[in-house]
Amino acid sequence: MPNHSIHHVTAVTAHIGQNLQFYTGVLGLRLVKKSVNQDDVSAYHLFYADAVGTPGTDMTFFDWPSAGSNLPGPGTVALTVFRVPQGSLDFWHDRLEAASAFPHLGEGHLLFNDPEGQRLELVEDKRSSDAVPWTSEVPEEKAIRGILGVDIESARPESTAKVLTDILGYKRLSSGYFETDDEAARVRLVVSGANRLGRVGAGGVHHVAFRVKDDEELLAMQAKVEAAGISTSGYIDRFYFHSLYFREPGGILFELATEGPGFASDESMEELGKHLALPPFLENRRDEIESGLKPLPT
Incomplete structure (x- = not known):
């Protein structure tokens, strides 16, 4: 069965300079693509990932300065989980405490917030030692290795569960967890006590993208999603990858994204993230x- 692990998570920031400093300077991610939201070219779209922009390692942000604060609740992504090497959590606790990120250390995991309240977690993962390292900001033996998964608050948990198992091929475990067969990704359904839907805003997640190999698999997944009675966006060429969007029955926006062509399609590995990159269909509007766009801090 294909491994539909996390391809990327896209979130919202109202303070792009502060966001850039935290995710590169504190978390040690690399800015691998500085582009714009292709549906709103007035807004930056920044991609943070490992040293070479591997699918499954990137968290991305839309820059919407006027966005209200995120309102947690059903229909939203509650938490993004990163992998870290075993034995690195004490290092991260001290680093995040110094950055006023409110870290809370548990058994094998560390919860914290970014400056806008984005809820994040580091989880020790024995498989992360062979992964590509991120940047020199953090020692290689401590560095984040990629995205493990997300927690989602569904307005219709059982319907969301069917999408995860019947469409994306996840196994249902105890305590609300769902995993791929090879444990490369996990999703947790969180039961919310809120009596109203959540609202995506600054400090929250806009959508979560799941990985597909290529266009052939993407189109096959489109047929599978639509056969389940769920409307989709249809095939969309994002240049760096190809996508399909649908809102699952619990209210969260899901994306399916191909592994390629990749972030080096228009920049060398050495130049990734240093210049404003536009896909060919926007180049004539540069x-x-x-x-x-306002200048980003260096």
Whole structure:
């Protein structure tokens, strides 16, 4: 069965400079692509990932300065989980405490917040030692290795569970967890006590993307999703990968994204993230787009 592990998580920030400093300077991620939201070219879209932009390692952000604060509740992603090597949590606790990220250390995991309240978690993973390291900001033996999964608050948990098992091929475990067969990814369904739906805003997640190998699998998954009675966006060319979006019955926006072509399609590995990158279909609007963007801190 295909491994539909996490491809990326896309979140919202209202303070892009602060966001850039935290995710690169504190967490040690690499800015591998500085682009724009292809559906709203007035907004930056920043991609943070490992040293080479491997699918499954990137957390991305839309820059929406006027966005209200995220409102947790059903229909939202509650938490993003990163992998770290075993024995690294004390290091991360001290580093995040110094960054005022409110770390809370548990058995094998560490909860914390980014400066806008984005809920994040580090989980020790014995398999992470062979992964590609991130950047020199953090010692290689401590560095984050990628995204393990997400917690989601569903307005219709059993319907969401069917999407995870019947469409994405996850195994249902105890305590609300779902995993891929090879344990490369996990999703947890969280029961919310809120009596109203959540609302995505700054400090929250816009959508979570699951990995597919190529266009052939993407189109096969489109047929599978639509056969289950769920509407989709249809095939979308994002240039760096190809996508399909659908809102699962519990209210969370899911994306399916291909492994390629990849972030090095228009920049060398050495130059990733250093310049404003636009897909070919936006290149003729570069002057207009650049004039509407504020400079990012270096």
